[in-house]
Amino acid sequence: MSVLLDATTRLVVQGMTGSQGSFHTRLMREAGTQVMAGVTPGRAGATVEGLEDVPVFNTVAEATQETGANAACIFVPAAFAADAILEDAAAGLDVIVCLTEGIPVLDMLRVMPRVRAAGAHLIGPNCPGVTTPGDGVKVGVMPWAVHSPGPVGVVSRSGTLTYEVVQHLTDLGAGQTTTVGIGGDPIIGTRFTDVLAMFEADPATHGVVLLGEIGGDDEERAATYIQERMTKPVTSFIAGKTAPPERRMGHAGAIVSGTSGSATAKESALRAAGVRVGETPEHAARLLVDRLR
């Protein structure tokens, strides 16, 4: 078992004809993902090197009808990415993973009500994607080699910090059910609480590592959820204890404004909810492995 992705995932890739899109589509296939189609407006019938057997369509609707795809991965530039999300939601896809960084916030505010109305799970934007090692499914750009199948759920606002922790888990013999990179933007489709609920409901997931960072209050809301609803152990690392206030630390959503969004406040909220918070990313991985023994 796993969350979001499993052996039934059939993927359509928006922007597959681009250099990033084609490179990472090949890697997703190497991991085992069933890539059904690519979509690039005006490029229907094109062939992509190394992906000659994957048909390219003009629209997501066509790609979905022709191939039975149920999930999408978006590699299109920021100016067109919000529209790509709307197209996927309209086509009725269950899972939409948007990797694009730099989408204007107002675009995301306009997109989110439509995504919710369609009942789709939007992951991201500005995220590394989702992997389910046990079923050989990867959507996005996470390095496949660090993953291994096992009982740990990982949810994170960051990319490389996620790889760091997943590598430690794998080295410690604790594989993963699913790793979900929810994204570093202020407005994202799926938040910590949503993914925690999925892990709590998934019988194969025995514990969760939550990787947060400064900005917003999603970690605090996660703490409330964990306290009230979760039976499984959760450990955490929060990045940005040394970040100066009022500065955007790379991610659009990573900013301490006044008194809100600080790492210290997030750590205390999580500790108060019974979450063990690591001093370093490696420590957070070890704490969970200790709890699962």
Next chain:
Amino acid sequence: MKVHEHDARAIFQRHGLPVPESRLAASAEEAAEAAGAIAGRVVVKAQVLAGGRGKAGGVSLADSPAEAGLEAARILDLEIGGEPVRKVLIAPAVDIARELYLGVVIDRTAQSLALMASAEGGVDIEEVAATNPSAILRVKVDPLAGLPDWEARQLGFALGLSGAQVRQFVRIAQGLVEAFVEVDASLAEVNPLVVDADGNLQAIDAKLNIDDNALARQPEVARLRDPHEESEAERRARGAGLSYIKLDGTIGCMVNGAGLAMATMDVIKHYGGEPANFLDVGGGAGVEKITTAFEIILEDPNVGAVLVNIFAGITRADDVAAGVIAARAGLIEDIPLVVRVAGTREAEALELLEEAGIGAERSMDAAAAQVVEAAR
């Protein structure tokens, strides 16, 4: 991106807010001339992007053009939040009966815009939020539909405004929301929004921040950027596709990915060191990007050691290693360097580094502990 008050006033005025006419001055002479043209009592305000200019003595009243000139000379000599005052704004002084607060922000939790209003204007709204949160009224606003009349009216009455004032308030609140949406703002604030001695509402201050992700489609607004908002190093980094923020410590950091970059700073601190900077080289970093990143890090004279921490996903670790080796030859022979590489093509990277005589760590914790020791 932060917009200066005088530009924000012009944008708000375009959206129907009652903003008193004002002029900019870069010298005492220009300030006196502007005050003469306005006639009567004026306010002289430092034009800086930093907050807290009132407390720093950056705002004062003047009764004559001569006094305005003197005040301008004093304020133009100030440095506020590390930012030298380059210009002052001269506007007619308003007789204030009441000070209100009005602002539009992005509500991350509700995933909507939020309009915030308070009868306790003129002070730091963060402070009000912390000490008396019930004094701040808040409504969710759909950016597509805008702010309905009834909701603006309801807020106006809740602020204790009279019928005629509420009609003015509705236009102001709707105008502020419109301005926010039109320029892709991340914050639009009037603090204070005042009731003057005649009972009319006036927006006597303006604060506006723009969503950096939207600047590409807001060329007019992007032109309002104050080049001094960023340091030379930060500007150079942005141009090279790097994200750099200078800090006060001694350990230079070069990391890929924002979350790992923050975590690296935290882990350095955990082992007893102080990071000199945040630096995210982003994905796909090659020799050129790594070299530029080293140059920027080493321009900071406080840097006594450098930690390179790369977890390669999209990036290739061997490309990073080649960059580090090239940069070391030209730039960093005298400064202790600790390299940690993992992920895609890790083995090849380690081999390259070993051949070049650069020790590499596989663990981030070990690397951080080592660089802290080296910086001592």
